[in-house]
Each structure stands twice: as C-alpha cells, then as structure tokens.
Amino acid sequence: MKTEELECLLRNPPKVKVPAELLTQIRQEISLPRPTFERPTVSPSFMRRWLPAMAAAIWLFACLVILAVQANTIRTLRHEWARLAEAENTKHATTTTLSTLPAASPIDPTEMEKLRALEQQLQAELSQLESLQAGNRKLVAELHARAGAGGDSDFFEKAAAKARLMKCVSHLKQFALAARIWSNDHGDVLPSDTSEFRDLLKGPELLCPETNLPYEIVSPGAPETDPSVPYAHCSKHNVVALCDGSVQQLGKRKLISGPDGKLTIER
Amino acid sequence: MDRSDELCEKAVQGDYQAANALLEQNYPAIYSFFRRLCPTEADSADLTQKTFAKVWTSLPSFQGRSSFRTWIHGIAHHVYVDWQRSPNRLASQPDEWWLSCPAAGPNPADLTIDRDAANTVYAAIDQLDDASRETIHLHYYQGLTLQETAQAQGIATSTVKYRIRAALAELRSRILTRNDLKQSAKV
Numbered sequence: 001m002k003t004e005e006l007e008c009l010l011r012n013p014p015k016v017k018v019p020a021e022l023l024t025q026i027r028q029e030i031s032l033p034r035p036t037f038e039r040p041t042v043s044p045s046f047m048r049r050w051l052p053a054m055a056a057a058i059w060l061f062a063c064l065v066i067l068a069v070q071a072n073t074i075r076t077l078r079h080e081w082a083r084l085a086e087a088e089n090t091k092h093a094t095t096t097t098l099s100t101l102p103a104a105s106p107i108d109p110t111e112m113e114k115l116r117a118l119e120q121q122l123q124a125e126l127s128q129l130e131s132l133q134a135g136n137r138k139l140v141a142e143l144h145a146r147a148g149a150g151g152d153s154d155f156f157e158k159a160a161a162k163a164r165l166m167k168c169v170s171h172l173k174q175f176a177l178a179a180r181i182w183s184n185d186h187g188d189v190l191p192s193d194t195s196e197f198r199d200l201l202k203g204p205e206l207l208c209p210e211t212n213l214p215y216e217i218v219s220p221g222a223p224e225t226d227p228s229v230p231y232a233h234c235s236k237h238n239v240v241a242l243c244d245g246s247v248q249q250l251g252k253r254k255l256i257s258g259p260d261g262k263l264t265i266e267r
Numbered sequence: 268m269d270r271s272d273e274l275c276e277k278a279v280q281g282d283y284q285a286a287n288a289l290l291e292q293n294y295p296a297i298y299s300f301f302r303r304l305c306p307t308e309a310d311s312a313d314l315t316q317k318t319f320a321k322v323w324t325s326l327p328s329f330q331g332r333s334s335f336r337t338w339i340h341g342i343a344h345h346v347y348v349d350w351q352r353s354p355n356r357l358a359s360q361p362d363e364w365w366l367s368c369p370a371a372g373p374n375p376a377d378l379t380i381d382r383d384a385a386n387t388v389y390a391a392i393d394q395l396d397d398a399s400r401e402t403i404h405l406h407y408y409q410g411l412t413l414q415e416t417a418q419a420q421g422i423a424t425s426t427v428k429y430r431i432r433a434a435l436a437e438l439r440s441r442i443l444t445r446n447d448l449k450q451s452a453k454v
Binding site for chain 2: 003006007009010011013014015016018019022023025026027029030031032033034
C-alpha cells in the first residue's frame with residue numbers, strides 16, 4: 001500500500017454515531033461565566049493616593065528629628081561631662097598643692113586685735129583727714145574770697161610773723177631747757193655763755209629764726225631755783241625764757257631791773 | 268474575524284445562544300475524537316462533557332492566538348491525557364468496534380482497497396504508541412493542520428511531522444506483514 005493510499009484512507013475514517021442525548025445534556029450543563037462589568041475607574045483623591053508615601057515620609061522625618069535631638073543631647077552631656085571632669089581635675093590638683101604646702105602658723109589673737117584696732121584707727125584718721133581736707137578746702141576758698149576783697153597781704157604777713165614767733169618761742173624754750181640740763185651738772189647755776197652748753201643744742205636753737213642772731217643771756221650765772229628771773233631774751237620778738245625753763249611773750253611789756261639789781265618782767 | 272471567534276466573544280459576555288452554537292459546531296468532532304480513542308461510549312461521553320465544562324470555564328482566557336477549533340482540541344487533548352493517566356481506564360478500541368462503524372467517503376472497494384484492508388489500518392493505528400496515535404487522530408481523523416495539531420498537543424510542528432512519518436512507516440510495515448500472512452494462509 002502506498003503512502004498516498006494510506007493517507008487517503010486515514011483522511012476518510014469511519015463515521016462515529018454521535019448521541020443526541022449527550023448533546024442535550026451538555027447543552028443543559030452550559031455554565032457561562034458571569035459577565036464582568038468594569039467598574040468605573042474613579043481616580044482616588046490626592047490624599048488617598050499619597051497618604052502611604054506621606055505617612056512613610058513623616059515617619060522617616062520624625063525618626064530623623066528624634067535622632068537629631070538625641071545626638072544634640074548626647075553632645076551636650078559630653079560637653080558637660082568634660083567640663084565636670086576638668087573641674088574635678090583642677091580641684092584635685094588644688095587639693096594636692098594645698099596638701100603639699102606647710103601648715104600655716106596659727107595667728108595670735110592678740111595680734112589680730114591689735115591689727116584690727118590699728119585698722120580702725122587708720123580708718124578714723126582717714127575720715128578725720130578727709131574732714132580736715134574739706135575744712136582746708138573751705139579755708140582756702142574763704143582765703144581766696146578774702147584775698148579778692150583786698151586785705152590779703154596783711155593777713156599772710158601776720159600769719160607768717162606769727163609762725164616765726166612760734167618758732168622763736170620753741171627755740172628759746174629749747175635753749176632754756178638745755179641751760180637747765182647744763183646747770184644740773186654745774187651746781188644749779190645756769191651758764192653765763194652759750195659756748196658752755198653748745199654741745200647740748202643743735203645749731204638752730206641758738207639763733208632766732210627770723211634774725212639769725214643768738215639769743216641774749218640776760219642773767220648769766222643765775223640760779224635755776226628762782227623761776228621769776230628771766231634768763232634769755234629775743235629782742236626781735238620780745239620773748240623771754242625764765243630760769244625754770246618756761247617761756248613768756250612779753251608783748252608790750254619790758255624787762256626792767258629790780259631794786260636788788262635783778263632783772264624782772266614789767267607788770 | 269472567524270465566526271467561531273465572534274461566537275466566543277458573545278459567549279464570554281454571557282450569550283447562551285452563542286455558546287449553544289459553539290457547542291453544536293464542535294460537539295460532533297470532539298465526541299468522535301474521544302470515541303475513536305476511548306474503548307466505550309460512556310468514556311467518550313464523559314470526556315466530552317469534561318471537555319465542554321472546561322471550555323465554559325476557560326472561555327474568558329481564550330485570547331484568539333489560535334483558532335477556536337484548535338483551542339478546543341487542545342483542551343480535549345489535555346482531558347484525554349488526564350484520563351489516560353487514570354488507573355481504571357480500559358484498553359483501546361477493539362477491532363470489532365471499527366467493523367461496526369460506517370465508512371465515510373467512497374467505498375473502499377472503489378478505491379481498490381477492500382474493507383478488510385481499511386479495518387486493518389484502523390486496527391494498526393490503535394496499536395501505535397499513545398503520542399503517535401493521538402497525532403494521527405488529530406491530523407487525519409479530526410482534519411487539523413500540522414500547525415494546529417502541534418498547538419493542540421503543545422509540541423513543535425517538526426515533532427508532529429516526525430511522529431506522522433514514523434507512524435505511516437509503522438503502519439505500512441504492519442499492513443504488509445498482515446497481507447503476507449493472509450496470502451500465505453490462502454496458499
């Protein structure tokens with residue numbers, strides 16, 4: 001049998017009796033899928049579309065903020081810790097230094113009291129000095145006012161003359177005192193010349209500060225027991241030193257000779 | 268667009284008349300396909316019912332990449348393969364069944380091949396292996412082209428050609444052997 005004949009035979013197979021009942025049965029069993037209705041596509045709102053992404057982004061941002069705050073807190077705590085550690089180290093070093101120093105000597109309470117009293121005194125003097133300075137400024141101002149009025153030169157001359165007088169009184173007193181000291185070693189008799197007790201005096205006490213002339217010994221060799229006898233005299237200022245060492249300003253009075261020949265002060 | 272495709276689209280939309288038309292159009296071929304392969308009418312009817320049940324459920328997935336005829340034969344092929352794998356299936360068609368079937372076309376005697384030779388060919392086809400036998404059925408009995416047969420079976424067209432060529436060679440050898448035996452018996 002040739003291949004063509006065989007294929008021709010195969011293309012014309014015997015017919016099969018198709019049962020009609022089966023067709024009816026299958027027709028009854030037709031179950032078509034339900035038609036699908038396409039739902040209208042409604043575009044979701046902006047918030048509904050982006051809400052998941054926004055939520056994730058917000059969550060991520062919150063995490064970043066929390067991390068930043070924590071990092072900042074940690075950095076602050078580290079700085080604080082470093083500062084405290086440095087302070088602790090400084091304190092430790094100071095303590096070590098103090099411990100190595102020798103023990104301070106105890107302060108005497110009495111010395112402290114003295115120092116406090118001295119401090120109070122100094123403060124009082126300071127306040128007095130301030131008051132004096134204030135008075136001085138007041139006087140200077142008054143002086144200037146008076147000088148502006150016209151009698152300034154007379155005032156200053158008087159003051160200067162008074163100062164020279166007081167200085168002369170002081171010299172004369174030193175002069176009389178030195179003579180009395182000399183008389184103790186020489187039979188209670190005052191010296192008759194300044195050369196005898198020169199070594200007991202400095203140079204200026206022998207002279208009047210205004211005239212630079214030596215004082216006049218008016219009663220040489222007078223006993224020191226008679227206090228009313230004048231011993232030395234400054235003719236310029238009319239001041240007299242008595243034998244007891246005191247000094248008197250005679251003013252307009254004069255030295256006069258008494259009936260017994262002794263000099264006395266005019267009354 | 269093929270009429271079957273239009274009916275398929277309507278059936279997908281739930282048109283019962285279109286589905287009925289598809290059934291009436293393809294039911295004889297599918298039943299014949301199963302009846303020639305299966306030993307009993309009950310198995311053929313059962314497989315035909317299963318095939319159309321799958322057709323209705325799979326109808327929305329039909330995308331028209333092949334003809335509807337090819338697609339439904341592909342489903343029938345898978346149903347038949349599943350049935351073949353079932354353990355309780357019987358053997359293939361006995362020779363008596365082929366003798367009872369009316370021959371189509373011209374009389375075999377007119378084609379210089381007697382009826383006995385035709386039955387011998389059909390019986391020899393049943394002796395082929397399952398794959399080659401199904402290929403012969405789809406290509407010759409069901410009238411599918413080589414490409415449609417390949418699509419229905421899910422194999423390459425070259426494989427279909429190879430199987431057909433091997434099956435025809437096998438058939439020729441068997442027919443020749445049987446004729447030789449008959450002639451020797453007559454002598």
